[in-house]
Amino acid sequence: MNVRHGSLxxxxxxxxxxxxxxxxxxxxxxxxxxxxxxSYEGDQITITGPSLLARKSIGSKLSVSANYYVDEIxxxxxxxxxxxxxxTEQRNxxxxxxxxxxxxxxxxxxxxxxxxxxxxxxTAFFGVSQEVFGGLxxxxxxYARGWDEIGQVTDPTFFREADRRLYRLGLxxxxxxxxxxxLDYEGITDEGFLNNSYRQVRFLDPNDARGYxxxxxxxxxxxxxxxxxxxxxxxxxxxxxxxxANARTYSDTWGIDAWNAExxxxxxxxxxxxxDLSARHYSQTAADFYSDLYPFENAQNFLGRDKExxxxxxxxxxxxxxxxxxxxxxxFLDRGTLNFSYxxxxxxxxxxxxxxxxxxxGEEPLFEFNADVIQVYxxxxx
Amino acid sequence: xxxxxxxxxxxxxxxxxxxSNIEPxxxxxxRANLASEVMxxxxxxxxxxxxxxxxxxxxxxxxxxxxxxxGCGCN
Numbered sequence: 537m538n539v540r541h542g543s544l545x546x547x548x549x550x551x552x553x554x555x556x557x558x559x560x561x562x563x564x565x566x567x568x569x570x571x572x573x574x575s576y577e578g579d580q581i582t583i584t585g586p587s588l589l590a591r592k593s594i595g596s597k598l599s600v601s602a603n604y605y606v607d608e609i610x611x612x613x614x615x616x617x618x619x620x621x622x623x624t625e626q627r628n629x630x631x632x633x634x635x636x637x638x639x640x641x642x643x644x645x646x647x648x649x650x651x652x653x654x655x656x657x658x659t660a661f662f663g664v665s666q667e668v669f670g671g672l673x674x675x676x677x678x679y680a681r682g683w684d685e686i687g688q689v690t691d692p693t694f695f696r697e698a699d700r701r702l703y704r705l706g707l708x709x710x711x712x713x714x715x716x717x718x719l720d721y722e723g724i725t726d727e728g729f730l731n732n733s734y735r736q737v738r739f740l741d742p743n744d745a746r747g748y749x750x751x752x753x754x755x756x757x758x759x760x761x762x763x764x765x766x767x768x769x770x771x772x773x774x775x776x777x778x779x780x781a782n783a784r785t786y787s788d789t790w791g792i793d794a795w796n797a798e799x800x801x802x803x804x805x806x807x808x809x810x811x812d813l814s815a816r817h818y819s820q821t822a823a824d825f826y827s828d829l830y831p832f833e834n835a836q837n838f839l840g841r842d843k844e845x846x847x848x849x850x851x852x853x854x855x856x857x858x859x860x861x862x863x864x865x866x867x868f869l870d871r872g873t874l875n876f877s878y879x880x881x882x883x884x885x886x887x888x889x890x891x892x893x894x895x896x897x898g899e900e901p902l903f904e905f906n907a908d909v910i911q912v913y914x915x916x917x918x
Numbered sequence: 919x920x921x922x923x924x925x926x927x928x929x930x931x932x933x934x935x936x937x938s939n940i941e942p943x944x945x946x947x948x949r950a951n952l953a954s955e956v957m958x959x960x961x962x963x964x965x966x967x968x969x970x971x972x973x974x975x976x977x978x979x980x981x982x983x984x985x986x987x988x989g990c991g992c993n
Contacts, residue, residue: 570964576972589964603964670942702981708959713948716957722981763982769959771951778956786979794979802956810955820978845978856965877965883976909972911965 562642562667564599564635567592569916578881578907580612585626587913596637603631614843614903618891619736619750627652633661641666644678654687654733659700676706688733698728714771720784724761731755737841739830740897747897748829754839756825761788777803780814791824792845800854812856822847828889829898843903846888852881863916872916879909 569590576583585606593599606629612622633646644663650656663678682700707719736750765784772778779801786794800814823845825838856877863869882904889900944952951957960966970983 570962572964572968574968587964587968603967605968671946672942672944704982710944710949710952713944714951716952716959718959720982724981761980763979765982767959769957771954771957776951776954776956778954784979784982786981788978792978794977796977796979804954804956810961818973818977818979823978844976850977856962858962875962875965879969879972909969911968913962913965915962915964 562640564637567918572913575910579905582610584608599635601633605629625653654689656685658683672710674708678704686729686733696729701725716769718767720765722763726759737839739833756838775803794820808860810858814854816852819849828887843888847886850881850883852879854879868918870917875913877911881907
């Protein structure tokens with residue numbers, strides 16, 4: 537699989553390079569500052585925190601960016617309510633990246649570090665972006681490598697590692713003066729300790745008063761996945777406005793097959809306001825080794841009862857409102873936007889049961905919950 | 919395996935060479951609509967990145983969730 541992902545990227549790169557004579561001048565991303573506050577509430581989990589993103593050009597060839605992101609987590613999730621105690625924790629994430637313009641190509645590299653009480657993750661990436669066909673086509677290739685270190689709050693001696701490789705090929709294509717399409721492929725391979733160090737699976741035990749007991753989950757030590765996404769955005773005169781759609785298919789070696797689709801509409805009012813309304817649906821099948829209730833202890837080589845690898849769907853609607861304003865107070869700022877985003881997501885599980893609700897083992901009601909996702913942020917261009 | 923990769927590379931190169939003289943069918947002066955704010959693929963990167971994180975941490979699927987980047991060649 538590694539060879540397949542690698543050769544795909546090489547072929548795409550050769551194609552892009554062969555087309556160099558038709559290349560168009562690339563430009564670096566705009567200088568900007570974003571200050572965001574995010575809030576997620578659902579399944580008795582609250583996650584809030586800031587995200588700060590700053591991007592600045594240094595000369596005409598180099599652009600650097602830095603991002604600081606925080607998740608403040610208070611959790612009494614369905615897993616916690618089933619067999620553990622509520623907890624709070626904080627995750628901090630720091631990212632640095634640089635984009636360098638070389639002729640008609642943008643070379644990008646970056647590093648992200650994330651830490652929480654019992655989990656540390658580092659990711660490094662390298663990417664190449666090339667415009668061809670007079671700027672009508674943009675080809676992006678990137679490779680990322682990640683290293684995870686997993687611990688346990690309850691056992692300071694617990695230490696496991698996981699290794700990740702991500703291969704990505706992206707294409708955006710202008711089809712007409714009003715129509716833009718994108719195509720993305722991403723292959724990911726993981727190796728190491730891939731399960732959660734706390735999560736439990738349950739199995740039938742007629743000798744237990746409840747009729748079942750729990751044991752730690754046990755995942756395979758490798759996972760390889762491929763996902764393919766296609767998107768389109770079409771300009772409509774009124775407003776101006778645009779309609780857009782995205783769809784993605786996914787499958788992996790654990791047996792999870794998934795797809796999602798999104799449809800949205802963006803409307804600009806008097807060049808001051810932008811409204812964006814979208815709906816998204818996601819559906820997946822369970823991993824081969826997943827079960828809500830195993831027939832006995834150590835029933836299989838691999839055991840998993842994480843709802844994220846069960847069979848489920850979610851459907852969400854999202855509204856974004858942007859207000860564009862001039863910044864006269866500070867001379868070094870060109871313009872700013874004030875943004876508000878609200879997303880409502882409904883999750884429905886088909887083979888994951890709500891244990892705290894009670895009932896005979898395996899007959900409890902199926903789990904479902906709704907989530908509210910809110911973002912408020914300011915963006916400045918300078 | 920090496921021979922297969924080499925053959926694929928050669929085929930790709932030959933196919934791509936045939937395309938290098940294609941004229942852009944949307945001229946620079948016809949790209950005003952594509953340059954509009956409503957046509958940007960990743961208008962708010964900090965927000966887009968957060969929403970990818972929200973989805974990926976609650977769904978089994980991962981990858982290919984951001985925009986392809988690049989743009990319309992409007993600059």
